[in-house]
Amino acid sequence: MTKAILFDISGVLYIDGQPIPGAVELIMMLRQHSVPMRFVTNTSRSTCQSVFDELIRMGFDIKPEEVFTAPVAMKSLCQAKGYRPFCLIHPDLMPEFSDLDQSRPNAVIVTDAADLFNYEQLNHAFSLLMDGAVLLGIGRNRYFKSVGRLQLDAGPFIQALEYAADVKAQIIGKPDTRFFHEAVSSLNVRPDEVIMIGDDVAADVIGAIDAGLQACLVRTGKFLPQDEAKxxxxxxxxxxxxxxxxxxxxxxxx
Incomplete structure (x- = not known):
């Protein structure tokens, strides 16, 4: 029996700043029926506060504590482990990590860094890894959809650094099982009573099922027809x- 929902955000609730038809009203109805919800994302270009503010701007009835992002989980890991990260991340995400000690890095964080994925930055990350720094990645997403077209995400760059430095990244975010379980833990239900709704067949759907959740793939956002078979x-x-x-x-x- 389904008792709670995890929603992916971009591509599922909205596309390019515009809500999916009926999505705002849907969240309102679920709220009226007291259905537990969390809004989970691997977003690499927005702080958790920015994600919340954007959803509110579009009219979604959500609470700050219901937004669960991979960067926040990553920051918590760094604080727990004493990591001093070199952050190869998008400029808009930098405030999320601004209060961490980033001197003498012993870790490398990689998210979607857009134009910062240049040789100088990648080579510096590679040098740190060769000196023993740990590699931390937010998801292995290959691409995302924006302004009507698919664009490279962080996954290919994480894999390139893994290959070059002969290391294995620790992934914080979907499809990591721990990420799903952390999101579910605050819902007071079992994982098998939660459905994950997403547009990424690997990170959202297969990742959720591997974590013991139910899942549904939606034909919006980054969905491609060949995803249906998977x-x-x-x-x-x-x-x-x-x-x-x-x-x-x-x-x-x-």
């Missing part, structure tokens, strides 16, 4: 939109 092979639901996904999961008509 979703079906994992026994995931497939829906045209987030509204249809919730209706399927709860057998309701929101």
């Amino acid at each position: 979703a079906k092979a994992s026994n995931a639901l497939i829906a045209n939109s987030v509204v249809e996904a919730v209706n399927q999961a709860f057998d309701l008509d929101f």
Whole structure:
């Protein structure tokens, strides 16, 4: 039985700053029915506060504590482990890590860094890894969709550094099982009672199922037709939109 929902955000609730039709009303109805929800994302270009502010601007009825981002989980790990990171990240994300000690780095954090993925920055990260720094990545996403086209995400660059320095990155974010379980832990339900709704068949759908959750792939955002076969092979639901996904999961008509 489905009792709670994890929502991916970009590509599922909105695209390029515009809500998916019916998504705002859907969240409002779920709130009225007291359905526990978390909004989970591997976003590499926004702080957690920025993600929340953007959702509020679009009219979504959410609470700050319901937003669960990979960068916040990454920061918590650095604080717990005493990591002093070299941050190869997007400029818009830098405030999230600004209060960490970044002198004499003993770790390398890689997110979607956009134009900062240049030779100088990547080579510096490589040098630190060769000197023993640990490699930390936010997701292995290959691409994301923005302004109507697919664009490279952090995954290919993380893999390049792994190959060059002969190291293995610790991934914080989807599809890591620990990330899903951390998000579920605050919902007071079992993982198998939670459905993850996302547009990324690998990170959202297969990752959630591997973590013991239910999952639904939506045909919005970065969805590609060839993703359906992978979703079906994992026994995931497939829906045209987030509204249809919730209706399927709860057998309701929101």
